Amino acid sequence: MHIHADPAERHTLAVLVDNEPGILARIAGLFTARGYNIESLTVSDVTADKAVSRLTIVTAASAATMEQIIAQLDRLVPVHSVTDLTALGPHVERELALVKVAGTGDHRIEALRLADIYRARVLDATTGSFVFEVTGGRDKIDTFVALMAEVGLVEVARTGIVAIARGKTAA
Secondary structure (H helix, E strand, O other): OOOOOOOOEEEEEEEEEEOOOOHHHHHHHHHHHOOOOEEEEEEEEOOOOOOEEEEEEEEEEOHHHHHHHHHHHHHOOOEEEEEEHHHHOOEEEEEEEEEEEEOOOHHHHHHHHHHHHOOOEEEEEOOOEEEEEEEEOHHHHHHHHHHHHOOOEEEEEEOOOEEEEOOOOOO
16 A cells, blocks of 8 residues: 655745734644644734734645645634635745855955845945845745855845735735
């Protein structure tokens, strides 16, 4: 007997919730209790009165598991809606990273050259280091960080994925 596991696909979920204490812990607990991994999580207020927040959650799961995740999220009382942006179709995803690089001489020149190619902005500069801001897709950020590792990477801080559906309707 062969057991075939469905391949896990990366999914980006947009979850609208009441902005109340403990909701993030409840959602993270739902994932943890069922053995689902959260690859990226961002949270932000989306209404003027700060009553509703939007969570953007990136996870990897099979189609059947994703259906379970969405159903379980939908059952939580403070959850208004859950949208699988991946299943919905075309959407825009971006991430921001702050990348600190130290170096002098040729390493410093190479770091600036690479930053220019990747359209990274210099936010801070000293005689021995730079802090770059780079935005884009996950692959772009991963590649930029890998290249900076070769010229003096010191530290990286990343925001996680933010995403929104294309077109004129809200997710």
